[in-house]
Amino acid sequence: MKRLLLLLLAALAFPTAVEANIDPKVHKICKDVRDYMGCVKANKKIKVSIFDDLSKKETEFLKAYIKSPERVSTLNGKWILQGINERSGDGTYVDINSIKKVGKLVSIKRCLLVGSINKKLCDNPTNNLTGGTSMRIFNCRKKKHFSREIITDISSLNRPAEWKSIHKSRFNLATAKIACKY
Numbered sequence: 273m274k275r276l277l278l279l280l281l282a283a284l285a286f287p288t289a290v291e292a293n294i295d296p297k298v299h300k301i302c303k304d305v306r307d308y309m310g311c312v313k314a315n316k317k318i319k320v321s322i323f324d325d326l327s328k329k330e331t332e333f334l335k336a337y338i339k340s341p342e343r344v345s346t347l348n349g350k351w352i353l354q355g356i357n358e359r360s361g362d363g364t365y366v367d368i369n370s371i372k373k374v375g376k377l378v379s380i381k382r383c384l385l386v387g388s389i390n391k392k393l394c395d396n397p398t399n400n401l402t403g404g405t406s407m408r409i410f411n412c413r414k415k416k417h418f419s420r421e422i423i424t425d426i427s428s429l430n431r432p433a434e435w436k437s438i439h440k441s442r443f444n445l446a447t448a449k450i451a452c453k454y
Contacts, residue, residue, distance in 0.1 A: 322418070322433060326377070333374040334409065334418065338433065342420070343404045346370065346381055351391040354382070354446050363389035364443060366450050367405075376413040380451040381405055382443075408444070411435060412452035417444045 302311035323331045349367035363385045370381035383394035383405040409418045416435040438448045
């Protein structure tokens, strides 16, 4: 009877821990503690750094990316079509000449041409395009892209820079496939 009760309790507790999206570091700290969920709640405030699990060179690469301007210019890029939005006709290109790899991190230039598919506009050195040319950085092993803090309205003022899954954005997924392939 005790075995059955223990199995039932374990079956009920396991999905709760999985669904709670418990940070692996917190799980490692709490896995042998008697009050697992209490330990998780107490350690949930552990800050996850954007530099966690990066080598020294990768950290410097990410810091340089963060300090760089959002919009960048390119001259004579080797632009390949990433996709065209069927509704708006916007073209998205990536410059495979701009790919830089440092460890598991890869950066690439991406150009969004609002209302156009003329890829020569991506080489505009003044970069006054609507959409414009910007850098993207990916962690190819973890399948994540780095999202800078974007302030578009009052609700997003406190949104921190973080690594996000590339699968949440069709264009980030397509860009990552190209960048990580080279």
